[in-house]
Amino acid sequence: MFTLFAAPGSCSRVPLITLEEAGADYKLELVRFMQGAHKQPDYLALNPKGKVPCLVTETGPITENVAIALFLASQFDGLLPKASSARDAVLITADLAFCSATLHPIVSRMRVPMFMVEGPEATASVKAKAIEAMHPMAAVVETALDGKDWWFGDTWSILDAYIYWVFFRINGGGFPTDQYPNWAAHAKRMDARPAVRRALAKEADMQAALEAEGLAPKMG
Ligand SMILES: N[C@@H](CCC(=O)N[C@@H](CS)C(=O)NCC(=O)O)C(=O)O
Numbered sequence: 001m002f003t004l005f006a007a008p009g010s011c012s013r014v015p016l017i018t019l020e021e022a023g024a025d026y027k028l029e030l031v032r033f034m035q036g037a038h039k040q041p042d043y044l045a046l047n048p049k050g051k052v053p054c055l056v057t058e059t060g061p062i063t064e065n066v067a068i069a070l071f072l073a074s075q076f077d078g079l080l081p082k083a084s085s086a087r088d089a090v091l092i093t094a095d096l097a098f099c100s101a102t103l104h105p106i107v108s109r110m111r112v113p114m115f116m117v118e119g120p121e122a123t124a125s126v127k128a129k130a131i132e133a134m135h136p137m138a139a140v141v142e143t144a145l146d147g148k149d150w151w152f153g154d155t156w157s158i159l160d161a162y163i164y165w166v167f168f169r170i171n172g173g174g175f176p177t178d179q180y181p182n183w184a185a186h187a188k189r190m191d192a193r194p195a196v197r198r199a200l201a202k203e204a205d206m207q208a209a210l211e212a213e214g215l216a217p218k219m220g
Contacts, residue, residue: 001025002055002056003056004055006025008210009169012053013203014165017164017165020196021209022078024076026116028202030209034210046063049063050117050155065162066097069162078155080157081152081155083139096158099163103163106168109126110127110169112127113127131173134170134175141163141166146182159194168187
């Protein structure tokens with residue numbers, strides 16, 4: 001049994017979808033950002049970085065989306081392609097790192113510039129720069145999806161959950177996703193997956209709980 005510490009709309013959506021796709025036995029723990037729950041000692045004992053996601057396993061917590069993805073892929077079949085060489089294996093890691101270390105920081109600048117700079121002019125400027133920076137990266141995703149249903153071809157993988165979350169964040173962040181039809185069509189295919197629907201329903205429940213408690217942050 002795993003426990004996933006998560007917040008609705010955040011990048012914990014990636015392991016949430018993954019756990020659903022895997023059919024894993026897991027419990028979801030809502031992290032109340034507005035209460036600063038992620039900076040409290042009990043949470044910091046699990047994840048000293050004070051961020052979601054954190055996946056608690058029988059052998060202890062795992063943080064960082066890339067590590068959680070690689071761990072879950074080692075426990076369940078069908079989450080990432082089977083690498084047939086050392087190079088293949090690191091190329092899969094490179095793709096995950098592209099999402100976490102290249103795309104995600106641009107998403108943050110686009111959606112939460114107010115956490116980085118003060119004042120409306122500076123935040124507008126950071127956001128505009130993020131939109132500019134996202135275009136060439138969106139082109140990489142667009143090319144990768146050319147003629148394919150999923151990132152690795154015919155078979156769904158965690159990479160698809162990751163780019164789906166990025167699409168969701170930039171789509172609501174003023175980025176012209178309509179310029180990237182392969183990525184938009186990919187998001188629609190994701191929307192239709194039963195596991196994705198279950199994951200989003202669980203997020204909706206978490207969001208409703210936050211709203212009932214007056215603790216629903218406006219993401220971006
Ligand atoms: N490198 C981390 C990034 C995690 C991250 O930035 N999580 C955000 C949500 S998308 C968070 O917890 N933000 C709260 C905060 O920084 O206070 C990963 O890939 O898991």
